[in-house]
Amino acid sequence: MVTTPDERTKQDDPHTALAEEQKNAVRKHILRIARSVGASRGMNLRMEDVAEAAGVSRRTLFRYFGTRTELIRQTFEDGIAEYARRIPAPAVGESPREWLYRAVRASHSLNSHIGRLWWDLASAVDSDDSEGLHNLFNAQARGDIIRTFLMNSWQIYGGAGEPPEWLFAAYGIHMSAFSTQILTGDYEYDIEQATETTAKVLECLVVMAIKESGA
Structure with missing residues (x-):
């Protein structure tokens, strides 16, 4: 796959890299909180509950995940990935x-x-x-x-x-x-x-x- 000059500039830009790192950190924080909220509320999990517990606005939550279904999906996938990592291989x-x-x-x-x-x-x-x-x-x-x-x-x-x-x-x-x-x-x-x-x-x-x- 060929990387264009514009893409290389973005990759090499420390400000872009920092912004992406911060974005990933916020996403991981929200998913961790959503797993905790989901553990007690199940499919009754609400966006406002997660937003409040995570200390972010509902707008931020929707910007990261789009819909409640997508938040639940990614929360579940994050939990599954963690589960898989903790089952030891021989x-x-x-x-x-x-x-x-x-x-x-x-x-x-x-x-x-x-x-x-x-x-x-x-x-x-x-x-x-x-x-x-x-x-x-x-x-x-x-x-x-x-x-x-x-x-x-x-x-x-x-x-x-x-x-x-x-x-x-x-x-x-x-x-x-x-x-x-x-x-x-x-x-x-x-x-x-x-x-x-x-x-x-x-x-x-x-x-x-x-x-x-x-x-």
Whole structure:
């Protein structure tokens, strides 16, 4: 891609770079506050609530995000990115079981602190924009993160090629916030007990799937 002289001038201009840095800082601040507000209000999150909590005007909020739907979308995507960063990848020299327990523990810990916005999106709470946002939740929360986790598990346990689709579905169920809620709520497990239960199930499933695949 060729960079034009005007674009190079903008990139090299320290004032432009500073302005862009400040803009990104404000955006990150608003998203952090929106995640906090969304954790308590869910899909009832209002622009004025976020603006007040963030210490900015509604005009500023709309200038950065355009619509309430876009604010919720970016807030959710920001939360998902943070969630994904905190699920550890296998470390050099780490046994499959050690990594699996560590990753499952991180997932259950994160799930135990998920706020109302996550639950509303997972449950497709009715609103004018809930369908699109629910599809986003399915694609990213139940899709990308679980698939990355599954592929790490599949490969570290010795699987070759692609894992079967049923294994993806099984991992999605056992790594979900709903599973964490059932284990820690209905069964009154602590995070360590939930981790041990889930990790044993996932290990059995991936080992069985690898045997069936002939890998």
